[in-house]
Ligand SMILES: Nc1nc2c(c(=O)[nH]1)N[C@H]1C(S)=C(S)[C@@H](COP(=O)(O)OP(=O)(O)OC[C@H]3O[C@@H](n4cnc5c(N)ncnc54)[C@H](O)[C@@H]3O)O[C@H]1N2
Ligand code: MOO
C-alpha cells in the first residue's frame with residue numbers, strides 16, 4: 418500500500434529531522450578530524466612538566482599561540498610551550514595541554530614570555546585525537562533510524578550535507594459530513610465544528626507522513642467524488658473519515674464499497690467498528706468511521722502500525738498498567754477504553770503505572786479524550802476486570 422516509502426531520496430541535512438535513514442551512514446573520516454586541544458591553556462611536552470607542583474612550578478618559554486580555525490602554531494622543543502585555545506590544532510612537538518588554570522604568566526610585557534606550570538601532566542592529557550570519537554568506516558547511524566537532533570549532529574560533524582532517507586508517504590484526507598463547519602466559523606442549527614481531519618492530519622504527521630491535501634466534503638455524492646479527486650492527487654494513500662455506517666447518507670460507502678477489491682466490514686472492536694478499504698484512481702483508500710473517538714482509535718489500532726512499518730519506524734510499544742477501578746466490558750469485541758496514566762508510586766520505581774479510565778464508552782465523547790494518554794485493550798472474551806488487575810495499554 419505504501420511501497421514508495423520503501424525507496425530512498427536524498428534530502429539536505431536541514432530537512433532530515435524526523436525522516437527515517439534509508440542507508441547505513443558510515444564515517445567518511447576519523448573524528449576528531451585532527452589532533453587538537455581540549456582546553457584553553459598551553460601545549461607542552463609532558464616530560465618537561467612531570468615534576469611540576471604547587472611548590473615546584475616549571476618555567477617554560479612561550480614560543481607562540483594558536484586558536485581554533487588556525488594552523489597548529491610553531492613546533493615546540495624542550496622547555497617550550499605554545500598557547501592554545503580549545504579546538505586549536507596541537508603544535509608539533511607537544512604531547513599534552515596544561516589548562517590555563519594550572520599556570521601563571523610571569524610577565525606578559527616582554528617579548529620572551531614565560532609561563533609557570535603548577536601541575537604535572539601526562540602524555541595525551543587534554544588532547545583530542547582522531548578516532549577518539551569514530552574511525553573512518555565505522556557505522557555511525559544504522560539504516561532505519563528516525564533522525565533526531567543527535568543524529569544530525571553526527572552527520573554534520575562528518576561533513577555530510579544531506580542524507581538518503583525514506584520518502585514520507587503522501588496522504589490525502591477527506592472528512593465527510595454535511596453538518597461540518599471549520600472551527601472558528603459560525604454554526605447554523607444542527608451543525609458542529611469539524612475535528613477529524615485535524616486529528617488524523619496530526620496523527621499522520623506524527624507517523625512520518627506528509628499530508629498532501631485535506632478536504633471537507635458534504636454527504637452529497639458529487640461533492641465527495643470531487644473531494645476524492647483532489648485528495649488523490651499524487652498521494653500514496655487517501656484516508657476518508659465518516660459515512661461508512663448503515664444510515665441513509667453514507668456517501669463513502671455508496672461511492673467506494675462497490676469498487677473492485679473493496680472491502681467494507683465491521684471489525685470486532687469498540688470503538689471503531691465500521692471500516693472500509695477501497696481505491697480511487699489506483700490509489701488505496703482507507704475509510705475510517707466518523708465518530709471522533711472511533712476515528713482516532715481506528716487509526717491508532719489499525720492504520721498506525723501499517724504506516725510505521727512502511728516508513729521503517731519501530732512500532733509503538735504497548736505497555737502494562739494496573740487498572741484504577743472495576744470495569745465491565747461487553748463480550749464479542751475487543752474494547753479500547755480511553756485512560757489516563759498515573760506513574761507508579763515513588764517507592765515502587767519499576768512498578769507499573771495506574772490506568773484511570775476517562776469518560777464513558779461513547780465514541781462521541783471527544784473532549785474528554787483529551788485527558789487520555791493510552792487505550793486500555795480488553796480482549797473480546799473478557800467481560801469484567803477488577804481494580805488492580807494488570808492490563809495492556811496502547812499509547813495514543
Ligand atoms: N444503525 C447503526 N447505526 C450506527 C452503527 C451501526 O452499527 N448501526 N454504528 C455506529 C458506530 S459504532 C459508528 S462509529 C458510527 C460510524 O458512522 P459513520 O462512519 O457513518 O460516521 P458519520 O455517520 O458520518 O458520523 C458519525 C458521528 O460523528 C460525527 N462526525 C463525523 N465526522 C466528523 C468530523 N470530521 N468532525 C467531527 N465530528 C464528526 C458526526 O456528526 C456523527 O455524529 O455510526 C454509528 N451508527
Ligand atoms: O464503533 Mo463506533 O466506531 O464506536 O462509535
Ligand SMILES: [Mg+2]
Nearest residue numbers: 660661662664
Ligand atoms: Mg453515518
